[in-house]
Amino acid sequence: MNLNLNQVSVESEAEIILKDISFDFQPGKIYVLIGRTTSGKTSLMRTIAGLLEPTDGEIHLGVTRLDEVPIWERGIAMVYQQFINYPQRTVLNNVEFPLLRAGVSKADAKAQALAMIEKVGLSEFVNRKPSQLSGGQQQRVAIARALVRNTRVILLDEPLMNLDYKLREQLREEFRVLFKSTENSVTIYATTEPSEALFLGDELLVMHEGRIIQHGKPNLVFENPANIDVAQIVNDPPMSILDAEIKDGKVTIGNLMNFATPSHLKTQKDGSYKIGIRASEVVLGGSHSNSEEGEVSLSEVSGSETLLYVKLNIGEVVLQLEGIHDYYIGQKVTVSLAPERLFLFNMDGTLCAAPGN
Amino acid sequence: MANWNVSHSGLDWAGGANWARMFHDVNFWSSLFRLFYFSFITTTLQYIFGFTAALFAWRGIAARRFFRVLWLIPLMTTPSVIAIVWRSIFREDIGAANGLLALIGVHPVAWSTSIFPATVTITIAEVWQWTPFMFLILLAGLLSLPKEQFLSAEIDGATPWRTFWSITFPLMAPISIGAIIIRLIEASKIFDSIFNLTSAGPGNSTETPAYYLYTRGLREFQISYGATMGLAYLILAILTLTILGQIFARISKPRGI
Amino acid sequence: MKKILKYLFIILWSTFVIAPLSWALVTSFKPAAAVNNGATFIPWLQFQPTLDGWKDITGISGYANLFPALINSATITFFSTLVSLSFGCMAAYGLSRFSYGWKHYKNPDIIFFFISQRIMPPAVLAVPFFILLKSLNLLDTKLGLVLVLTSALMPIVVWLLVDFFNQLPKEIDEMAMLEGCNPFEAFIRTILPLSKPGLTVAGMFAIIFGWNDLFFGLVLTFTKVQTLPVAVVALNGTVTPFWTLSASAIFSILPLIGLAFVVERFLSKGGFAGAVR
Numbered sequence: 092m093n094l095n096l097n098q099v100s101v102e103s104e105a106e107i108i109l110k111d112i113s114f115d116f117q118p119g120k121i122y123v124l125i126g127r128t129t130s131g132k133t134s135l136m137r138t139i140a141g142l143l144e145p146t147d148g149e150i151h152l153g154v155t156r157l158d159e160v161p162i163w164e165r166g167i168a169m170v171y172q173q174f175i176n177y178p179q180r181t182v183l184n185n186v187e188f189p190l191l192r193a194g195v196s197k198a199d200a201k202a203q204a205l206a207m208i209e210k211v212g213l214s215e216f217v218n219r220k221p222s223q224l225s226g227g228q229q230q231r232v233a234i235a236r237a238l239v240r241n242t243r244v245i246l247l248d249e250p251l252m253n254l255d256y257k258l259r260e261q262l263r264e265e266f267r268v269l270f271k272s273t274e275n276s277v278t279i280y281a282t283t284e285p286s287e288a289l290f291l292g293d294e295l296l297v298m299h300e301g302r303i304i305q306h307g308k309p310n311l312v313f314e315n316p317a318n319i320d321v322a323q324i325v326n327d328p329p330m331s332i333l334d335a336e337i338k339d340g341k342v343t344i345g346n347l348m349n350f351a352t353p354s355h356l357k358t359q360k361d362g363s364y365k366i367g368i369r370a371s372e373v374v375l376g377g378s379h380s381n382s383e384e385g386e387v388s389l390s391e392v393s394g395s396e397t398l399l400y401v402k403l404n405i406g407e408v409v410l411q412l413e414g415i416h417d418y419y420i421g422q423k424v425t426v427s428l429a430p431e432r433l434f435l436f437n438m439d440g441t442l443c444a445a446p447g448n
Numbered sequence: 449m450a451n452w453n454v455s456h457s458g459l460d461w462a463g464g465a466n467w468a469r470m471f472h473d474v475n476f477w478s479s480l481f482r483l484f485y486f487s488f489i490t491t492t493l494q495y496i497f498g499f500t501a502a503l504f505a506w507r508g509i510a511a512r513r514f515f516r517v518l519w520l521i522p523l524m525t526t527p528s529v530i531a532i533v534w535r536s537i538f539r540e541d542i543g544a545a546n547g548l549l550a551l552i553g554v555h556p557v558a559w560s561t562s563i564f565p566a567t568v569t570i571t572i573a574e575v576w577q578w579t580p581f582m583f584l585i586l587l588a589g590l591l592s593l594p595k596e597q598f599l600s601a602e603i604d605g606a607t608p609w610r611t612f613w614s615i616t617f618p619l620m621a622p623i624s625i626g627a628i629i630i631r632l633i634e635a636s637k638i639f640d641s642i643f644n645l646t647s648a649g650p651g652n653s654t655e656t657p658a659y660y661l662y663t664r665g666l667r668e669f670q671i672s673y674g675a676t677m678g679l680a681y682l683i684l685a686i687l688t689l690t691i692l693g694q695i696f697a698r699i700s701k702p703r704g705i
Numbered sequence: 706m707k708k709i710l711k712y713l714f715i716i717l718w719s720t721f722v723i724a725p726l727s728w729a730l731v732t733s734f735k736p737a738a739a740v741n742n743g744a745t746f747i748p749w750l751q752f753q754p755t756l757d758g759w760k761d762i763t764g765i766s767g768y769a770n771l772f773p774a775l776i777n778s779a780t781i782t783f784f785s786t787l788v789s790l791s792f793g794c795m796a797a798y799g800l801s802r803f804s805y806g807w808k809h810y811k812n813p814d815i816i817f818f819f820i821s822q823r824i825m826p827p828a829v830l831a832v833p834f835f836i837l838l839k840s841l842n843l844l845d846t847k848l849g850l851v852l853v854l855t856s857a858l859m860p861i862v863v864w865l866l867v868d869f870f871n872q873l874p875k876e877i878d879e880m881a882m883l884e885g886c887n888p889f890e891a892f893i894r895t896i897l898p899l900s901k902p903g904l905t906v907a908g909m910f911a912i913i914f915g916w917n918d919l920f921f922g923l924v925l926t927f928t929k930v931q932t933l934p935v936a937v938v939a940l941n942g943t944v945t946p947f948w949t950l951s952a953s954a955i956f957s958i959l960p961l962i963g964l965a966f967v968v969e970r971f972l973s974k975g976g977f978a979g980a981v982r
Contacts, residue, residue: 142879162882169883175876179898192885236884501718504711515715517969522722524961524968528919528934529954532941533729536950544728544746576725588972608707637826640919644938658826665828678829685824 099148123292345405377427498582531644589623758948774936793862869903
């Protein structure tokens with residue numbers, strides 16, 4: 092059964108929360124919503140669930156007009172980013188609850204609940220209360236509860252956001268396995284992290300300021316962001332964007348970089364553009380026509396990498412370096428941009444050319 | 449169900465007559481003035497005593513729990529019944545108050561026949577009865593304060609006095625304000641003590657609006673006049689409370705709470 | 706120095722608290738002579754204790770019997786508290802979770818409306834209630850008083866509980882609704898079990914105000930039904946000797962003293978943490 096949204100909007104006088112969302116979700120696929128925190132991912136999920144009322148548009152599940160059905164009859168499961176469980180019930184009771192509400196017999200409910208609890212790896216905790224479990228375990232209970240009903244639509248709103256790094260990686264793997272068994276359901280997963288999106292998603296929906304600005308297979312979106320906004324959302328750390336000019340077969344960036352137009356940009360007309368380059372593709376050192384010297388404005392150690400923000404004449408550039416390095420503010424370094432790895436955007440932000448095409 | 453004026457079929461439409469009468473009614477206005485005095489003085493005293501007691505019962509002394517129970521007891525008593533007890537205490541001839549004073553060689557005080565002593569008796573009764581209310585709310589508030597600030601103050605070597613003024617008191621500001629407002633609302637309805645202790649006496653020197661309403665409206669069956677006064681009272685009360693609320697809100701904001 | 710002040714306060718305040726109660730207690734055991742010839746304080750030293758006062762109020766000497774009034778108070782308070790809690794928690798849940806509105810009057814205004822009912826001196830409400838009960842033939846009945854007290858207690862209950870419910874995460878009942886509960890079921894199955902502290906606080910205040918109510922009892926009941934405060938005050942009105950009055954005072958206060966222990970227990974276990982604003 093398809094989940095179909097048609098021109099769904101949620102607006103008030105003060106703000107636009109969702110605008111003209113139209114999409115057809117098919118069962119058996121994992122859709123990842125990616126976007127910044129206020130982009131509307133949560134609102135979209137809440138609208139599908141019925142917790143938020145659309146001011147415009149229609150939602151259909153199969154042939155049923157979903158937005159006219161009350162929340163408790165929609166048959167939708169949701170996992171929140173704060174671990175929500177019923178505090179006064181044991182793990183077993185928690186997972187049984189939705190089944191009992193749906194009319195399953197007590198014996199069947201117990202059996203199914205136990206099976207799901209085993210799937211998420213919590214069999215030894217069946218009689219504990221959520222307050223006695225760790226964060227990761229609590230979230231597993233919530234996931235078990237969401238999956239046990241085999242609902243037509245499963246919504247997960249940044250479920251791993253409040254967990255620590257290692258746990259996130261572990262659960263991400265487990266998700267892959269768990270979601271394989273949800274072939275008849277539409278699974279929608281929201282996240283802000285591109286790596287999660289790439290890892291889990293069959294299809295990516297990029298959300299920005301209440302709209303879907305691009306959708307497609309994760310790899311394709313990643314390689315061909317429709318505009319600068321998308322590029323910034325699907326790249327972490329963000330792309331460096333600089334003004335550039337193409338003239339007479341040469342690319343000029345600022346005053347100091349001037350090199351021959353790379354092959355993938357040869358078909359572009361002369362004029363002003365914006366170029367983008369991924370942080371992992373800016374290189375330290377080099378003294379060629381595609382390098383420039385600048386000053387370090389910030390150095391951030393993140394995990395096992397160092398992010399270096401370098402201030403050039405024309406703008407700021409971010410580098411992602413492996414390993415932990417020590418840089419001080421004001422230090423002079425030279426950075427190089429590989430011409431074949433440049434993205435080209437129009438002045439209005441839309442994509443002209445992407446590398447590797 | 450409340451706040452509803454029943455229009456009796458037997459009532460004539462008197463127009464503004466009742467209101468005019470009320471504006472000229474000295475008793476009504478003097479009872480209101482008296483009420484201001486009573487409410488503010490008793491509430492202030494209750495706040496000071498209640499907070500002090502709450503501070504000690506919080507973690508200041510041994511056998512805290514015993515004192516907590518003890519100091520809660522007046523709240524559990526029936527105000528009207530206790531007022532009767534106070535009346536027997538303040539009986540000028542055979543009451544405990546004058547009896548005790550006699551023991552220290554002080555002249556007996558005319559508790560019920562002089563204006564000021566009569567006021568004092570009401571004040572004492574009210575403070576006794578309702579300080580535990582403040583005590584309870586403030587103690588509950590104190591118990592729910594996060595410990596970190598106090599630990600760091602201790603480490604910094606602040607004296608208890610200093611700690612109180614710089615940390616405890618400001619943190620308790622919202623709860624204090626809430627308690628004071630609630631108490632003011634309840635205090636303005638003061639009736640049980642007046643009814644049972646002084647019967648608004650001597651004369652009508654301890655009469656309050658609630659009591660006055662009672663006599664005029666119910667005892668003397670001037671129902672519509674009673675309703676008029678009640679409405680006026682309500683309007684004044686809501687105005688006062690709104691103004692107070694704004695004042696309090698403004699006081700607590702600049703402190704950065 | 707500060708310590709002396711501290712202990713001084715504690716002693717003085719405790720004495721103040723105990724004073725009227727001990728006076729009443731002692732007086733309740735005094736014979737006539739001990740009362741009428743001036744104040745006396747210490748039993749056995751200044752007078753011989755007797756049980757006259759107590760006999761008077763328990764019906765043994767035929768003067769008055771406060772036991773029926775006690776039972777009335779207990780029954781009426783129990784039912785008023787029960788009903789106001791039941792309806793009050795539903796109203797509070799509604800105000801906490803849903804948005805009501807009529808033109809531009811929204812939830813905070815409704816809550817204010819509830820609270821403003823506490824501002825009215827009972828005298829103003831007395832007449833409407835009197836007329837209402839009369840027309841329903843419920844004057845001087847337990848049911849009538851329960852109904853009136855319930856409506857007087859509801860504002861407190863609702864106000865306390867709304868605040869309390871606001872602090873319980875909305876997501877829990879959202880989750881229950883997603884899993885097939887309509888709002889009412891969600892309330893019963895998820896929020897209510899978590900509400901014990903809030904209900905306890907609201908219940909305590911309801912019991913205190915209900916038991917100690919004088920006014921409505923005075924106005925709306927006469928001979929068939931009397932609550933304890935009304936009965937005691939009635940004794941006060943007639944020519945009743947002091948020792949009897951004092952005995953009646955102690956008698957009517959004893960039942961709630963136990964509540965002081967319950968409140969303290971609850972307080973010390975951090976029960977109020979969620980209920981205090």
